[in-house]
Amino acid sequence: MLNILVVDDSLIIRKNIKKYITNLGHSIAGEAKNGSMAIEQCKDLKPDLITMDITMPDMDGITAVKKIREFNSKTNIIMITSHGQEEMVVNSLKAGAQGYLLKPINEEKLAQAIANIYQEYTQDLDDELLDDDELLDD
Amino acid sequence: MNNIEETASLEHEILSPLIQRSISFLKDDLEIDVISENIDIISPKKIKLKKNTAMLGTGGSIQVLITMGYDDRLLDKIVEAFLEGEEIEEEELEEIQESVSCEVVNTIVGNALKNPLDGTTLGITPPILISEAKSLFRQKSSQIASATIKTEFGEMLLTAIGPKELFSKKLNFKEL
Numbered sequence: 001m002l003n004i005l006v007v008d009d010s011l012i013i014r015k016n017i018k019k020y021i022t023n024l025g026h027s028i029a030g031e032a033k034n035g036s037m038a039i040e041q042c043k044d045l046k047p048d049l050i051t052m053d054i055t056m057p058d059m060d061g062i063t064a065v066k067k068i069r070e071f072n073s074k075t076n077i078i079m080i081t082s083h084g085q086e087e088m089v090v091n092s093l094k095a096g097a098q099g100y101l102l103k104p105i106n107e108e109k110l111a112q113a114i115a116n117i118y119q120e121y122t123q124d125l126d127d128e129l130l131d132d133d134e135l136l137d138d
Numbered sequence: 139m140n141n142i143e144e145t146a147s148l149e150h151e152i153l154s155p156l157i158q159r160s161i162s163f164l165k166d167d168l169e170i171d172v173i174s175e176n177i178d179i180i181s182p183k184k185i186k187l188k189k190n191t192a193m194l195g196t197g198g199s200i201q202v203l204i205t206m207g208y209d210d211r212l213l214d215k216i217v218e219a220f221l222e223g224e225e226i227e228e229e230e231l232e233e234i235q236e237s238v239s240c241e242v243v244n245t246i247v248g249n250a251l252k253n254p255l256d257g258t259t260l261g262i263t264p265p266i267l268i269s270e271a272k273s274l275f276r277q278k279s280s281q282i283a284s285a286t287i288k289t290e291f292g293e294m295l296l297t298a299i300g301p302k303e304l305f306s307k308k309l310n311f312k313e314l
Contacts, residue, residue: 009264010244011237012220019224055244057264082248087259103245104167 002114003029005047007038007064008080009056013105017051017080020107024114035059035067042068047075049114052097054081054088062095069096078113080105149179149283152202152251152298157285159250160206160296163242164289168219170212173288185274185284188295192239193268194247197261202300205268206243209292216242240265274299 004026006017014031021028029047032038034056042050050068054061065077078099079092089100099113157177164170188207195203208216217231217238226234243265251260274297276282284297 010241012234012241013237015224015234016220016222019222055248055262055264082245083259083262084249085252085259091259103248104163 002026002048002118003045005029005038005041005045005050005075006031007033007035007041007050007056007061008053009033010053013053013080013103017105017110020105020110023107024111026114035061035064038064039067042072042075046072049117050075050077051080051101051110052077054079054083054092062091065092065095065097076117078110078117148202148281148298148300149181152200152204152300153179153283153285153296155250155252156204156246156296156298157287159246160287160294163246163249164287164294168216170215170219171290173290177285177287179283179285181281181283183276183282185282185295185297187268187271187273187297188293190235190239191268191271191295192243192265194243194265195263196247196251197263198259200260200300202298204243204247205274205295205297205299206239206246207295207297208239208242209294212289212292212294213239215291236267239267278302 004021006014006021006028008014008017018028018031029045030041032041036059038050038052052061052065061079061081065079068075068077076099077097078101079097080101080103081088082103084102092100098117101109101113161172161175164172187205188209190210190213191205191207193203193205195201213235217235220238220241221234244262247262251262274282279302280299281302282297282299284295287294287296
């Protein structure tokens with residue numbers, strides 16, 4: 001089960017994402033309406049995963065991700081945005097996000113985005129354990 | 139470039155993709171029937187806004203304002219679709235309606251808008267609600283393009299407002 005921070009300036013989107021997260025068996029770490037609040041919440045709550053909107057007032061999602069990466073490299077981040085433009089995807093990943101989800105979102109899309117990240121994470125862990133086993137065998 | 143070409147650019151390169159994405163969003167994502175898919179784009183001097191109207195701006199090499207307004211019944215239906223069957227408290231309704239109005243314009247514009255000028259990313263501002271304004275008037279240095287999408291639950295009014303010289307002569311997408 002993951003503890004997830006939801007960041008979006010839209011009330012209806014925060015409401016729906018929280019519902020999907022709960023339905024998928026994860027828990028809500030907290031919620032934030034803009035990038036500045038997201039940074040503070042990330043420091044205080046140390047979530048496993050953040051869903052981060054890009055277009056927000058005060059501080060946008062890409063800037064927030066860059067600032068979060070200055071003190072936290074462990075929390076996974078999925079950008080959730082209406083922008084389908086390739087440059088926006090590249091900028092998000094460069095900033096330090098692991099995934100990208102195009103609006104309109106639904107439970108299935110969110111589940112897939114989370115699975116994609118944690119499949120890679122599990123694979124990395126498996127590879128590390130395999131390496132450790134090989135060292136022990138040696 | 140003459141005025142007709144400039145207006146055509148705002149209509150065809152900005153408003154047309156928004157109309158197409160609005161129709162597919164209403165039909166496919168919200169399951170709301172669109173009565174006619176042949177939408178006329180007009181370039182009026184004045185636009186009367188709907189009571190429920192949200193607006194955002196694009197940033198980057200093309201800067202236009204885009205408004206989306208909905209009839210009451212249509213907004214109710216869109217809100218119902220967004221809520222996916224979830225019950226809400228009466229006191230939450232207005233805030234949810236505002237949030238949904240803004241979310242629809244954000245999603246449609248973000249999904250639809252490509253930069254026809256130079257391929258660079260077009261940013262969009264966070265949407266805002268226009269609650270008091272009743273009309274938009276075209277000024278000498280601006281142009282307005284507008285279209286109405288008719289659905290089974292009422293109308294959606296799309297408007298794009300931009301500077302008169304939206305595209306430079308050299309980079310006009312229509313000439314590529």
